[in-house]
Amino acid sequence: MMTSKLFLLFLGLGVAGPAVAQHTDYPIQAVPFTKVKLTDSFWLPRLKTNTDVTIPASFARCEATNRVKNFEMAAAKSGKFATGYPFDDTDIYKTIEGASYSMSVYPDAKLDAYIDGLIAKVGAAQEPDGYLYTARTIDPAHPHAWSGKERWEKERELSHELYNSGHLYESAVAHYEATGKKTLLNIALKNADLVCSVFGPGKRTVAPGHEIVEMGLVKLYRVTGKPEYLSTAKFFIEARGQYKGYDAKSHDPFKNGQYWQDDKPVYNQKEAEGHAVRAEYLYSAMADVAALTGDKKLLAAVDTIWNNMVAKKLYVTGGTGAVPGGERFGANYELPNATAYNETCASVADVYWNQRMFQLHGDAKYVDVMEKVLYNGLISGVGLDGKSFFYSNAMQIKSSASFPQTEPARAGWFECSCCPTNLARLMPALPGYVYAQNGRDLYVNLFVSGTSNLSIGKQKVSIIQQNNYPWDGGLKFTVNPAATTDFTLLLRIPGWARNEAMPSNLYTFATPSGQAATLKINGKPVAYTLRNGYAVLARKWHKGDVIDLTLPMEVRRVLANAKVKDDLGKVALQRGPVMYCAEWKDNNGKTSNLIVPVGAAFSTIYQPGLLNGMMTLTATVPAVEVDASATAIRTVPQTLTAIPYYAWANRGKGEMTVWFPERITDVDLLSQPATTEATVGK
Template sequence: MKLPLLLYAAAALAAISAPLPCPAAEAPGYPLKPVSFERVRLQDSFWLPRLETQRRVLTPYAFEKTEEALSDLRAAARLLAGEELQNPPPPHRFRTSDLFKVMEGAAYLLALERDAELERQMDAIIEVVAGAQEPDGYLNATRTLYPDLAIGMMGDGRYTYVDHSHELYIVGHLYEAAVAYYRATGKRRLLDVADKNAKHVRRVFFEGDPNYNGGKPVMQAPGHQEIELALVRLAEATGDPTHLKTAQRLLDIRGVTYAPDGQGVNSPSYAQQHRPVTQQQVPAGHAVRATYLYSGMADVGAMLGVDHYDQALQDIWRSIVDTRMHITGGLGAVHGIEGFGPEYELPNADAFNETCAAVGNVFFNWRMFLKQQDAKFLDVAELALYNNALAGMNLAGNRFFYVNPLAADGFRPFNHGRPERSPWFGTACCPTNLARLIPQIPGMLFATDAEGLSLCLFAACRTKAKLGGVETQITEETNYPFDGTIRLQLDPKTPARFAVRLRLPTWTTDRLAPGELYRYAGGKPDRAPRLSVNGTQTAFTADRGFAVIEREWSAGDELVLELPMPVRASACRSEVEANHGRLAVSRGPLVYCLESADNQRHAFNYLVRADAVRREAELRDLTIDGLQVTAIATPAESLSGDGSLDAATATLIPYFAWNNRGAGSMAVWLPDNAQTLRDGALQIDDNAQRFASAQATHTFDQDSVQAMIDGRLPKHSFDTSLPRWTSWPRRGEPQTLTVQLKQPTPLRTVQVYWYDDHGGVQVPERWVLEVPAGDDWAPFKLYNTDNYSVTPDQFNVVHPAEPITVERLRLRVWPQPDAAAGVLELVVEPESD
């Protein structure tokens, strides 16, 4: 194992010491140039309301929820100013990154529409951030407050545990926020902070700094990618090419100068450190880290004008779409590592599909499109955007999914302790990622090059671009994604010759998305896309997924692209065991799901058949939380209580809109035969069957320790309809709870639902979990982004850092000083077979 690493290291050391590649005859960069988002004015009923929700709800809400991160920075700034701190905030590895993402999104909103109050808020935050930067450029609030403290997953000092410390991940998001704000306002204060930090990183990691690592270059790539693509943006904004070189170096040493040796989050593949990036052929490890890495590789390759990352990126992309992508565009199906598993491992109820991974899928495919100019990449970006990414936030903009399964029974918690959306998370990367993604969507509608205009994603809007050397007004009208007609009016100031490329989505062919995973039952749609120019149907040349029309254009010319949008049923490759005997319904780019809110029975109790979906499904208007969507009503059969099949109508809604009306059952992949229906109907996990016994150091005589493991799920933390365990009246006294399982169980999660009567029994001050270690007990090693939360009204979830099988568990609970502790339910979720 060591020998190849040394050989790779020698090659990498030579590569990173080499000068920047000579530019090609044409300036390096992406061959396609997007029309920047601030130059596009939305006029549609789909994306424009989301931008308004972002401005009115999500951004202020996210700033409120990241106040603790701002408090960390304030404390660091006060300490650097010479103030003695009495009670500094406790260490936290990554939450300032969430604040920086919210700032990035806010900057995009300012670019779209200046807002004096929001700008003042940003300026005030920026002053705090600048004050928290140390004189040499280092910026990490926790390490400024606790420079030498040994902190779990952060090591015992600065840059001592780059695998998991998130130090470079945090500043990567700082760079992106700084560039966005500079471009929105022209103000350099945050950009200068970012520039100073990036120079510090280059010095410490590649040149050597006497204050870090004994003066030797760290020469290790970060465990969580982000800084690589952020450095590219910083290089563009500052005009400093050394930032681009730093990004290249961080890419080229990954899997070369260092590789961890462990399992789970400490495995070589978890952070894509198992081999050099140019030799990686399949997606591996944590899906968010992976998509950020692939985005950075595309950026660096394009900006340097080099192609040595291209083959790896194409191989990885092909492996994703052929073997590892859910039909919703979700990536990272596997719990534990939040990442990629073996080929065709695509579970439904057990799918992870982190919202951030969908955002990363959009970023990665957008860059691949700009580089390869092939619409298939846009089709994957669109699939992930309209389905998995948008599902990550409710329509009101204040409740979120971290995990995005393709089936839910309405009872079992799946979303970090809830069977429904959460108001926030202890690890809040997902809502803050949406805060920065949505304002960028207008910048993914058009791209230009010397040949002309590419129509990428679709939305009603107006913009201007120079086409054929002439300033041209562009107006798009459409009700996409619920209607497939796109009208494009061109108004050049003077007649001009150029090409117009209009995307012909993969969903208009024999499958919903590129790749070999999914095919329509029944083959291609009955009608192909049609294109007309000034009212006359026109033949067109198809090139890499685009209809291409090149001619001289005059003011008022109009193109109409008609994309047929029948309701379709998709079948999955037989290698995906979870979808045997099932089909998924879609229309246009939208994947649909059956939710109990619209149907009389549990979602797992319906059967639909491909021919009925294709030939008899009807469209219906449905309003969900103020948004009018197109629902699908299709003939179906439902399983009755006596086991017979009844004729029924199944109503399906777009997947992105589910769980906006409270917790309920949901399914994307529906049985297409009676056997599959009966095998899967109402398979609700009975947590109580896993336990043999429970014990506690003290139990109130009117309560029961067995209540913790009775399988009854509470509605809220003051649910008095259920039995419970409490330590009343032992106020402030630590308690120990021990449970015995019936058999050795490989753990996926342990979940605790606290009882709180707002009086004598309250959520505890803190708790920890322990596992057997011989005749003693040892700490339960937490997954790297987990913490022992004490949030009421939900399950508080922890995951193991690496695979572990146990027969006993122990909870040590420290109540608040004037209260006893209480538990309504303890859930042990095993790893699936």
């Protein structure tokens, strides 16, 4: 671990301490999103839609659904909690967080004033000692049923009191960093001081039921340098596995504590388990605390859990949380398609976790997984209109006249609306995932056109990216140091461009590619050394130096590990970082009758007018048909059109599939009486 300076921002915060402190931290630091200005045609429009549509819609829905009213009633100590869940406060915090990030890029005086008004309502709802939880404060004698009669009484299972606090802290830091205002930060610090006074060694002990307070406390520690915030985050992490009320022998994850990641101490946990969002927030916090304290045992634990998730519990789209009951990880290799859950919030959490793992280890495999999530399982959660969402992200939709399946439709809001507001806060922070630094090493992680301005040593350096990623593999980087300078540029060569479908054997490409990534500097081909998935370019850089990286953009057939029973005999389609699916709209109204045999040859075409512009895949494949008499079946050639998975369900309801059978191995007439389907071997 390296030691770096933490500048403590004590002025006006009521925190005593030195001006500068030394501490252990991540060896690799992300280049702040405010230093990276995007110009690309893929992510920039999405960020603009988030700013123009998603954030205003989220605030409007917080008003319309009485989430704001809850704060007003808490301030008045009068009324009845007006929404469904005690964690509904967090939708306001998360939207403020997203809006704060957005205002850093798109200043908006009207939005700024509106947020100031919201923060005033939040502050008025806070109790004198710092407690902030509208589900109790409105009417302490009759709190929400999940809240318990006393503070913190049901924190382990239901109340979400510390979950609310965690999102408050994250929001407060974002608002402070974006605006310089301490209004929300002071509210958060008052609450955090209360939390630290209640919980800790010799005080109250609890493993927070829904993690994120640990991440939030770490962020407050980074801003203030107050050691209690870091030590309390570590205390909460280490409180897991101490509860004596669970039935350790039960296979019910609720009864044995696994749902809450509370069945054993974190140091002894080996698998990603329980509620996926809670888990990935915990694992993110474990990485934070390991980095900040140098706890090697904690680092080993989070490494082991990450390896389990990537090797045995990750969908090919990057989605996590296979089991609808409890929104949780299933057993190893339990990755069903028809019932896949893949909560959008879990993809948000997975981005946070993989970024932290990269900052710990400097290995491209973490960014490979993060890229997989970003281009597939994350943005599938928001419609192209920016105001319709999926809570869960399906892998297969099939219906028939006799066994109709209710096809999912995107919704503008949910009673439990954590996912829309989580997307609202992540999207504007995306530029902060493009680059990272470790001294004179500069990592290029994501390929997004734009300009970054940073410092290497004492030298100002600008990096300009120009590309049409993810549709085109030709990437151009212009390096502009203020003066000639030495540093090492580490350019990620994605795993998919190195014949690696996943940094594990969970998914593999059906056949190896003969193409390889190529590099040129100032027009001349250069050989490069790979280090942890990065092309290492160590040299003296001059203003105007140009790097051309060409990535092979073939259509690749992806196979799942044989232990993933739902995918036996099936194939998925990938091009670059993008996973594809077939949707009813492009395939004669059905997708469940399509076969993709080994010899199928795919063509690509960019369609600027389709779903905001995308590369589509087409091939002639066999399609199973039932004849007019309904007594015979046959296969007929049909054009299969595949679109990026993220874009499905923007044109109405209907069938969709990610995994295609490669051949017919059986005909099932009994389970679906009115239909005949191609099935794989049983």
